[in-house]
Amino acid sequence: MHALALLAASVTIIGAIMVITRKVAVHAVLYLVVTLLALAALLVMLGASFAAMLEIIIYAGAIMVLFVFVIMMLNLGQSDSAREKEWLRPRAWLGPGILAAIVCAELLYCISPFSGSLPTIPPITAHDVGLSLFGRYVLMVELVSFLLLSGLISAFHIGRNWMEDR
Amino acid sequence: MPAFPFNDTVLLATVLFSVGLTGVLVRRNMVFMLMSLDIMLNAAALVFVGAGARWHDAVGQVMFLLILALAAVETAVGLAIILRLHAQGRPTLDADTGNLLQG
Numbered sequence: 001m002h003a004l005a006l007l008a009a010s011v012t013i014i015g016a017i018m019v020i021t022r023k024v025a026v027h028a029v030l031y032l033v034v035t036l037l038a039l040a041a042l043l044v045m046l047g048a049s050f051a052a053m054l055e056i057i058i059y060a061g062a063i064m065v066l067f068v069f070v071i072m073m074l075n076l077g078q079s080d081s082a083r084e085k086e087w088l089r090p091r092a093w094l095g096p097g098i099l100a101a102i103v104c105a106e107l108l109y110c111i112s113p114f115s116g117s118l119p120t121i122p123p124i125t126a127h128d129v130g131l132s133l134f135g136r137y138v139l140m141v142e143l144v145s146f147l148l149l150s151g152l153i154s155a156f157h158i159g160r161n162w163m164e165d166r
Numbered sequence: 167m168p169a170f171p172f173n174d175t176v177l178l179a180t181v182l183f184s185v186g187l188t189g190v191l192v193r194r195n196m197v198f199m200l201m202s203l204d205i206m207l208n209a210a211a212l213v214f215v216g217a218g219a220r221w222h223d224a225v226g227q228v229m230f231l232l233i234l235a236l237a238a239v240e241t242a243v244g245l246a247i248i249l250r251l252h253a254q255g256r257p258t259l260d261a262d263t264g265n266l267l268q269g
Contacts, residue, residue, distance in 0.1 A: 012182065013178070013181055013182065016182055016205050017185055019198075019201055019202070019205065020188060020198065020201075020202055025195070028197075029201070036208070042170065043212075043215055046170055046219040048218065048226070050227060051230045058238065059237070063241050066241055066242065067201070067241070067245070070245045071197065073249065074197075074252050074259070124222065124224050129227045132228050133231065140232055144232055144235045150239075151242055155243050155246040158243075158247060159250070
């Protein structure tokens with residue numbers, strides 16, 4: 001089990017290093033998705049399954065889709081056909097593919113039942129998190145709602161000016 | 167006992183944070199700077215979840231949720247600013263060219 005954790009940690013670090021060294025933004029997004037998936041595997045190993053699911057759904061899903069949208073809208077660099085040729089070259093997707101295959105193999109290995117002893121400490125479930133979140137920390141939830149609202153308004157404001165300029 | 171000791175979690179988060187910080191300092195493309203910021207936020211969230219697993223407390227995951235919301239807001243506003251700067255006809259996304267805000 002520890003070897004699996006080390007594997008996921010190394011995939012995380014390699015992916016992060018690849019993110020900050022890429023030239024093309026779409027390649028960096030691919031590596032960032034793999035990094036977040038490996039980080040979600042690490043969170044599962046830490047016993048935080050709920051956090052791992054949220055990491056996959058919100059981070060690797062929603063936020064990365066935002067990044068891809070904006071990169072597509074910016075349309076930087078070469079013309080379209082040259083860019084598509086660039087994307088379809090194996091060099092573009094081989095690195096993220098290999099790292100994602102490692103994470104996927106880890107997942108398939110973890111699905112098979114373990115023969116070892118079960119952990120004695122009960123894991124922290126979503127039930128505990130919810131009780132704590134809406135019990136002691138309900139003020140933090142209100143503050144986060146303010147933060148989300150202000151982020152929504154500022155993003156809308158910035159985008160509205162941009163659309164009027166066009 | 168969790169599969170990943172707390173010391174290793176802190177070590178991994180430190181390395182991840184350093185990589186993100188290096189990305190923010192080295193890269194000048196604003197999209198890459200935003201991605202590096204996300205890596206740094208993930209490292210901070212990993213420390214919270216690791217500490218929550220170490221002391222068996224749900225507060226770590228609560229803080230993880232809050233960091234997730236913060237990262238979502240930060241990414242949305244940052245990408246909106248990038249789109250706005252790009253719509254003004256800048257040829258590059260170099261962060262150093264954005265020091266003059268003339269509306």
